[in-house]
Amino acid sequence: MFDTVIQGGTIYAPNNTFVGDIGIVGDTIGDIKEGGGLKGDKIIDATGKCVFPGFIDPHVHIHLPFMGTNAIDDHESATKAALVGGTTTIIEMICPGPDDEPANAFNEWKTLAEEGCCCDFTFHLAVVRFDALAQKQLRELVAEEGVQSFKIFLAYKGALDISDDDLLELMKMCKELGVTLTAHCENAEAVDSMQRKFLAEGKNGPEWHEPSRPRSVEADGVNHLCSFAELTGATIYIVHTSCGIAVDRAIEASGRGVDVTVEAVAPHLVLDKSYAERDDFEGAKFVMSPPLRDEVEHDALWRSLASGAVSTIGTDHAPFNFHGQKDMGREAFTLIPNGIPSIQERVDLVHTYGVCTGNIEMQTMVDACSTNVAKQFNMYPRKGAIQVGSDADIVVYDANFVGTFKHVDGLSKVDYSGFEGMERKGRSDVVLLRGKVVAEQGVFTGECAGGKYIPRK
16 A cells, blocks of 8 residues: 555556656655556545656756846745646755855755755755866865856856866866756856947947847857867756857767757746747846847757757746846846746646647657756666656656646735746646655645755765
8 A cells, every 4th residue: 555646547658658657755766657556544646647757857957147137036936836837856056156155055055945946956056166176175065065057157257257277177077076067158357348339339228139149159158168079078967048049059069979968948948038028028027048039949948858859948037136136237138137937837837838839849858858957967767767666756748738827826925927928838736756746736735945965876
């Protein structure tokens, strides 16, 4: 007799899809039986629904100091939103300043997450200084805390960017330690130059954000990173790739033997640059970096997901209020805090505009939003799989739900939705975290601060 049995759903197990039952014992999956027949103290009827492994968001910002302010969510609000959207594990970006010690930054972020996270969590650690002390602490965090991924920015000149000398030595360290280097790929010098040019010409609205960091700059950043990876043998992961030409540069490098993985994020898949060109400063809601592109790039990214050239889908969730935060940049687009909140909407956006349109298969959605993330970042098969012994992070998904995306339904603290009124097909009907029901039909029902840190040794 199992504690809980999820009964009669279409189960997306590794390498197989079938109708059957899942038996849960405590935190983990105890048995899976095609055709059903398992008995449990509690029954969750999944008849006519899909049963997925809990989704994993590989790119989240919650505690984020940025452009003189802080992201509006806390760990409780952001992870409640994640859970009702079917995401049971997040990888948050730790973003210290250039004078901060890596160890202090890790402890600060981890403490906040332990106090507030309602889902499971782990971290990418941004490297913005690389002196002797920082190098020592980075090694200790890998050995003692299970940090398995760093983050660098080839953008934000004078704030978060890193010199080529330090980048090369950091990549050598990543190769030595078996750590994945995740990277924001642009060109800090080029972006800074173009931004100053536009502002000097009086071009200061949010519609000038995209022209100041065009596709060629992003592709150049991918080339640069891949060249260094080729020299060092480091494993690299390119975050929030916005356009086909950047993906092409990564594919070319992979053909030369570079160990490179490419991520897309939900806003780049469904929104285009016309949103950032809206009148009355409304476009500021849609300023992110890399920026939203022409609509033609949606097709390029969906094709890349279908082919496997793009492996994962995150959010780059970075919630800043339109009133009181985004509007700090009314006089200069360079002062608009970057980010489009999407931690709750990600899976339903991918299902609606990817699966339901025929752009990708359902299995591709599961792989890109869960399984591939777990494999890339050393959590598989504990996470990202429905198999015996895995954590019982499970989503019973109603693919037939029809509605629209609405700010009023969101659990994030942000004061707008970037997807307001857009068609929505599909909803996470029941969400389990380590065997416990934590969300049902858009309502959080779990335990506040019930998430656990996932070390990745």
